[in-house]
Amino acid sequence: MISNSVFKNTVLFLFLSIVACGNSAKTQEKREKEKEEIVSTDKKPLSEIKTGADNHAAYLPLLKNKKVGIVTNQTGILSDKTHLVDFLLENKIAVQKIYAPEHGFRGTADAGELIKDGKDTKTGLPILSLYGNNKKPKPEQLVGIDVMIFDLQDVGARFYTYISSLHYVMEACAENNIPLLVLDRPNPNGGIVDGPVLEKEHTSFVGMHQIPVLHGMTIGEYAKMINGEKWLKNGMTCQVTVIPCLNYTRNMAYSLPAKPSPNLPNDQAINLYASLCFFEGTNVSMGRGTDKQFQLYGSPFLPKSDFSFVPLPNLGAKDPTHNGKTCYGEDLSKIEKVTQLELKWLMKAYQTTGDKTKFFNDFFTKLAGTKKLQQQIETGVSENEIRKSWKKGIADFKTMRKPYLIYGE
DSSP states (O other), rough: OOOHHHHHHHHHHHHHHHHHHHHHHHHHHHHHHHHHHHHHHOOOOOTTTTTTTTTHHHHHHHTTTTTTEEEOOOOOTTTOOHHHHHHHHHHOOOOEEEEEEEETTTTOOTTTOOOEEEEETTTEEEEEEOSSTOOSGGGGGGGTOSEEEEEEOOOOTTSEEEEEHHHHHHHHHHTOOOEEEOOOOOOTTTTESSSOOOOGGBBBBBBSSOOOOOEEOOOOHHHHHHHHHHOOOGGGGEEEEEEEOBBTTTTTTTOOOOSSTTTSHHHHHHHHHHHHHHGGGBBBBBTTSSTTTTTTETTSSEEEEEEEEEOOOTTTBSSTTTSSSSSEEOOOOSSSOOOOOOHHHHHHHHHOOOOOGGOOOTHHHHHHHSSHHHHHHHOOOOOOHHHHHHHHHHHHOOOOOHGGGOOOO
């Protein structure tokens, strides 16, 4: 006969064994789950952002049996680095012509450089320049095109000319009854909306619409706004279909897979671009002719300091500002990401320059979209007061753009 104490010990042992096995199973399950999570980080997560170009199930059926034109450059790539033009040809899409914006199809030309028409050496397709004297496709350049694709990576700044090219392409398509597919891409500057709103009298190719310097929209959303606000000539509208990004919301961090232009080499330059581009309207270099374009600033007229650089000709800057001269200023390549349009470097440079009468040039007003900003800086208005003067314009713009947003506010 088994004693009560032995029986109790046996039951306790069995109970503890069951618990231990259960815990061991749970521990093993947890380890397996952790292992799966570790493995999954080595793969592309399901929530990975897909650009419009990668959302090909949404647009390939729309191109079947169509003769296609495409506005693109080196940024028009898929996640596997295949160029969109090559992808379309592989999928038996009848691409007829490539239309190239500022910097050209391969994105190697200087800012403002005249781009010539030519032929793509890889595909043999004709390339038509949409820069210089031919910013808008002519009717004869659109003959034989059934549908146009627009796939350019924007950076969210009013004076970045890809949205100006979008305007003219939409206008040409509207005039010639050609539908336009905009393959959307994330805005690397997210939802930042900041800066003075452009005044209509200062409209130019670096500022075509009455919006702030940073608009916080994707290029697909911007196309919808161009149509909705009747900004095209005579209030016409273009038949636009936006192929949206997938798994994307406005304020997600997004690192560009290709340089959008020769002088925006990395995320830091793209983040600082809108703030430092104002220097293009002054006698201060913002790094063209160095390997830190839009990540530093300086000039021979600023006080000597421990930091200096010498601009020299390179890819995208054949004759940079202050070519061969020692420039003094600041290196911003390691600072934290900015979340607004920064004025402090522009204001500091103006306050410390050797000759204030030679600091600004005529291009500054085109970039600012208003004469007021230069006047405010010259008369010593504080940064806080300058920002207050933008407040109403920004609020009105946010209200205006709301119906066109695809990825939340």
